Amino acid sequence: MTPARRxxxxxxxxxxxxxxxxxxGASPAATVGPQPGGTGTITGxxxxxxxxxxxxxxxxxxxxxxGRAYGDIRPTHDFVVQAADGALANVFVEVxxxxxGAPAPASRxxxxxxxCMFRPRVLAMQRGQTxxxxxxxxxxxxxxxxxAKGNTFNVSQVVGRPPFTVVMAHEEKMLRVTCDVHGWMxxxxxxxxxxxxxxxxxxxxxxxxxxxxxxxxxxxxxxRYGPLTATVDVAPGGxxxxxxxxxxxxxxxxxxx
Numbered sequence: 001m002t003p004a005r006r007x008x009x010x011x012x013x014x015x016x017x018x019x020x021x022x023x024x025g026a027s028p029a030a031t032v033g034p035q036p037g038g039t040g041t042i043t044g045x046x047x048x049x050x051x052x053x054x055x056x057x058x059x060x061x062x063x064x065x066x067g068r069a070y071g072d073i074r075p076t077h078d079f080v081v082q083a084a085d086g087a088l089a090n091v092f093v094e095v096x097x098x099x100x101g102a103p104a105p106a107s108r109x110x111x112x113x114x115x116c117m118f119r120p121r122v123l124a125m126q127r128g129q130t131x132x133x134x135x136x137x138x139x140x141x142x143x144x145x146x147x148a149k150g151n152t153f154n155v156s157q158v159v160g161r162p163p164f165t166v167v168m169a170h171e172e173k174m175l176r177v178t179c180d181v182h183g184w185m186x187x188x189x190x191x192x193x194x195x196x197x198x199x200x201x202x203x204x205x206x207x208x209x210x211x212x213x214x215x216x217x218x219x220x221x222x223x224r225y226g227p228l229t230a231t232v233d234v235a236p237g238g239x240x241x242x243x244x245x246x247x248x249x250x251x252x253x254x255x256x257x
Contacts, residue, residue, distance in 0.1 A: 038236025042208045046091045046200050046220055050248030052082035053224075058117075058184050065139035066116035066182065077184065078121050079224055087204025088222065088246065090122040092174070092188070092255070095196035095208060096217040096229070102195050104128030108165065111177070111187060113141050113157075118177070118187035122223070124197045125189065127171050134163040142180040151175055151191060173255045174221070188223060190255075218242045219255060226253035 055076040060066040081089040109125040111118060112134045125131060135141050135157040144154045149172040155164050168175075171193045179185035190197065198206035200220075213236045219229045225246045232240035 038213045039210045040213055040234040040236060041239045042095065042211050042216065042218060042232060042234060042242060043239060044093070044206055044218070044230075044242035044244065046088045046093075046204045046206070046222075046244045046246070047086040048080070048082045048088045048225075048246045048248055049086055050246075052080045052248070055079050060116060060182075060184075063116065063139055063182060065137065069115040069137070075115065075117070078117075080222075081121075081202065083202055083204065087200075087202065089200055089202045089204065090120070090222070091200040091204070091206075091244075092122055092124055092190045092221045093198045093200065093206045093208065094124075094173075094190070094192060094219050094221075094255070095194075095211055096219050096256075099194045099196060100212060101193060102126075105195075108132040110134060111189075113137050113143075113179075113185070116141075116179075116182050116185065118179075118185055120187070120199070122188045122199050123190070124199050125168060125191060126195055127168060127191050127193050130165050130167050131189070132163050132165050133157070135159070135161060140181055141185075143177060144180050145175060145177045145189075147172060147175055149175075149191075154180075174223075190221075213238075216240075220244050221255045222246065224252055225250040227256050229256070 058075045058077055104126045108130045110132050114136045116137055133143050138159055141157045145152050149170040151168050151170050151172050153166050168191045172191045175189040177187045177189060196208050196211050198208050200206050211234050213234050216234050217229055217231055219227050221227045228244050230242045232242050234240045
């Protein structure tokens, strides 16, 4: 084949390839994002752009032992914990969609009672993991899980009683736990079927490691503002960022299924 003939054949092949790609809605140089294989990290931050509401005072007169823990300070509910820069704490973060499972960690997730308040306000754990409930207060608590999925427990904790434990056997978002003695005490527990989740601290940030590479949906949830979602591309060995902003006008709703 002469050089001129080879050039003509190459030109025809290139034109045919370009036409095929155009018919598929792409160009020869188009990229399709990260492909499955390997893992990466998702980091992000959750903010409240509007002013935080004033958290109401907790009236603890029903139990003097609770009030004594604060002295002259008037304790408030921690419904919305916002930093000066808008960072929002107590936000549950989860990667959604089909994901590989993993054995539940042997470590326990600790829920404490301090000053007649649950600490932390929101926590997350993997299905099959153990929840350890402590009582650091000099008063009686009755810890009651209001489960719709079979994670129910109802345990009285007298002063000085050792912590009790319960294995969370069923996925549930969100499990509400209360104290039957002190009606203002509430905590939300996310029981997740995989290990790709987090809860924001006072800086409003989160990091989820070892996420399978590919296009991933990230959902955040706040008890007063409900869920928000974002999509990120996780590259093998890379890091993707998901930023979330609540305006404060959102309404409470459970996490999306």
